[in-house]
Amino acid sequence: MEAFLHQIFAGIATGGIYASVALALVMIYQSTHHINFAQGEMAMFSTFIAWWLIQVGMPYWVAFFLTIGISFVGGLVIQRTILKPVEKAPVLTNVIVFIGLLVIFNSVAGWVFDHTIKPFPTPFPKGSFIESKYFSAHEIGTIVVMLCVLAVLFSFLRFTPVGLAMRAAAQNPESARLVGIRVSWMLGIGWGLAAAIGAVAGMMIAPIVFLEPNMFSGILLYGFAAALLGGIDNPWGAVIGGFIVGVLENILGAYVIGTELKLSVALVLIVVTLTLKPNGLFGKAVVTRV
Amino acid sequence: MPDLLEVKGLTASYGATQVLFDIDFRLAQGEITAILGANGAGKTTTLRAICQAVKTGGSVLFDGQQLVGKSTESVVRLGVAQVPDGRGTFTALSVEDNLKLGAYVRKDRAGIAQDIEKAYTRFPRLKERRNQQAGTLSGGEQQMLAISRALMLRPRLLLLDEPSFGLAPLIVAEIFRIMRRINEEEKVSMLLVEQNANIALDVAHHAYLLETGRIAVSGPSAQIKNDETIRRVYLGY
Numbered sequence: 300m301e302a303f304l305h306q307i308f309a310g311i312a313t314g315g316i317y318a319s320v321a322l323a324l325v326m327i328y329q330s331t332h333h334i335n336f337a338q339g340e341m342a343m344f345s346t347f348i349a350w351w352l353i354q355v356g357m358p359y360w361v362a363f364f365l366t367i368g369i370s371f372v373g374g375l376v377i378q379r380t381i382l383k384p385v386e387k388a389p390v391l392t393n394v395i396v397f398i399g400l401l402v403i404f405n406s407v408a409g410w411v412f413d414h415t416i417k418p419f420p421t422p423f424p425k426g427s428f429i430e431s432k433y434f435s436a437h438e439i440g441t442i443v444v445m446l447c448v449l450a451v452l453f454s455f456l457r458f459t460p461v462g463l464a465m466r467a468a469a470q471n472p473e474s475a476r477l478v479g480i481r482v483s484w485m486l487g488i489g490w491g492l493a494a495a496i497g498a499v500a501g502m503m504i505a506p507i508v509f510l511e512p513n514m515f516s517g518i519l520l521y522g523f524a525a526a527l528l529g530g531i532d533n534p535w536g537a538v539i540g541g542f543i544v545g546v547l548e549n550i551l552g553a554y555v556i557g558t559e560l561k562l563s564v565a566l567v568l569i570v571v572t573l574t575l576k577p578n579g580l581f582g583k584a585v586v587t588r589v
Numbered sequence: 590m591p592d593l594l595e596v597k598g599l600t601a602s603y604g605a606t607q608v609l610f611d612i613d614f615r616l617a618q619g620e621i622t623a624i625l626g627a628n629g630a631g632k633t634t635t636l637r638a639i640c641q642a643v644k645t646g647g648s649v650l651f652d653g654q655q656l657v658g659k660s661t662e663s664v665v666r667l668g669v670a671q672v673p674d675g676r677g678t679f680t681a682l683s684v685e686d687n688l689k690l691g692a693y694v695r696k697d698r699a700g701i702a703q704d705i706e707k708a709y710t711r712f713p714r715l716k717e718r719r720n721q722q723a724g725t726l727s728g729g730e731q732q733m734l735a736i737s738r739a740l741m742l743r744p745r746l747l748l749l750d751e752p753s754f755g756l757a758p759l760i761v762a763e764i765f766r767i768m769r770r771i772n773e774e775e776k777v778s779m780l781l782v783e784q785n786a787n788i789a790l791d792v793a794h795h796a797y798l799l800e801t802g803r804i805a806v807s808g809p810s811a812q813i814k815n816d817e818t819i820r821r822v823y824l825g826y
Contacts, residue, residue: 362623402755460689460693463686463689463690463693464684464690464693465688466679466681466682467679467682470680470682471677471678471679471680472681473642473673473677474673474677474678474679475679475690476642476661476662476665477642477661477665477670477671477673477677478639478665478670478690478691478693478694478738478742479662479665479666479693479694479742480693481660481662482662506794540776
């Protein structure tokens with residue numbers, strides 16, 4: 300029983316990471332209706348930046364916040380320079396650009412930081428005061444950090460004028476322009492936020508999966524599964540989907556199919572969701588009257 | 590009165606299809622000008638051309654400033670608000686958020702709160718529904734919201750695209766009464782595009798008749814209203 304509980308709690312911790320990857324995907328999907336396939340590699344690259352900052356002697360938390368800032372600016376710059384020119388292009392063009400970004404980030408990371416697997420420090424070491432019977436310190440820390448990210452993001456979107464403008468631009472870009480919102484910049488900010496969220500997820504998962512250029516290939520798949528399961532147009536759904544996927548993956552991996560086949564859980568979830576409930580569990584229908 | 594808007598040789602096209610051909614018109618400060626015409630005459634495109642939401646040529650001077658070549662967002666920031674075709678409601682947001690968005694480019698918090706209250710006094714129905722999703726409003730309420738949202742900019746020029754469209758006659762009358770009052774009390778100049786010539790000529794000072802992308806007739810509203818030939822040939826009543 301105790302082992303079972305521990306599996307669940309470990310699942311919640313990784314679920315928090317899937318939730319934030321899913322959230323990053325939803326941020327971009329909502330405003331552009333594109334799935335950013337490079338999301339995982341961008342997060343991986345951010346994590347490498349954090350690793351390098353720590354390597355050159357920066358304290359963990361300074362590196363942590365600096366990395367978030369750098370990632371935000373990086374995401375913004377990528378949208379402004381690479382995606383803005385194809386804003387009105389067909390979906391397939393955008394998909395090619397995303398795959399291009401994925402390959403570039405992957406190769407550049409391998410080239411600059413090489414392919415050897417590196418350990419990444421956790422700010423919540425074993426034996427720190429937050430450790431408890433069922434949770435390791437890093438698991439609790441991860442959950443807390445992820446909840447903070449969610450809280451900050453949701454209050455930004457709900458309570459600030461820029462957040463409101465972002466939601467408006469996502470919903471009805473033409474009307475948004477007519478009230479003076481610079482829609483294209485809102486997409487840029489969306490990319491910045493997605494990159495920043497990805498960076499946090501990367502820094503939280505790196506102590507578990509270790510740091511190397513392909514670390515996110517599996518995680519991104521879980522993120523997709525989470526986003527689809529929760530409803531790709533619903534941020535809350537994506538978060539709940541993330542936790543469901545995390546727990547499910549852990550339980551099935553430990554007791555049913557074994558760790559080697561864990562990743563197929565994500566694939567099965569994606570296929571099942573798309574066939575049975577394409578809008579996801581919480582994909583909301585907008586009420587309109589005409 | 591000096592001209593607030595002076596349009597000369599305006600052309601507009603969607604891709605290869607030209608929709609407006611050399612349109613000239615002007616709008617005096619503080620007045621309501623109507624652009625009338627049948628379906629497909631280019632009325633909506635004229636408004637979209639002023640806002641630079643479509644490819645345009647020629648000249649559009651707003652208070653002496655050239656609008657052609659600016660982005661839609663920059664035109665709005667100069668004080669040109671639009672009530673778009675189909676009302677442009679942010680359907681998934683609340684009524685109050687829709688109003689706040691109308692004032693997005695303004696920075697005076699106190700003034701914005703005041704203007705929201707003013708909108709609620711003007712249309713009490715909106716106050717009752719302030720926290721409701723805007724998509725659940727009736728057509729008339731959405732039109733009231735669209736006009737209120739545009740006014741939140743404190744615009745110097747208000748562009749209205751068929752505010753009577755799809756609404757019951759009583760609601761149309763109410764909306765036009767309030768529009769006239771806004772024009773008289775707050776001196777907001779308006780450019781009104783309408784298919785319903787009768788009601789538009791009642792409220793407008795000047796009118797232009799648009800026929801397949803060209804101005805066919807223009808003059809003071811009263812004159813157009815009383816000219817039997819124009820009425821029969823262009824307005825069909």
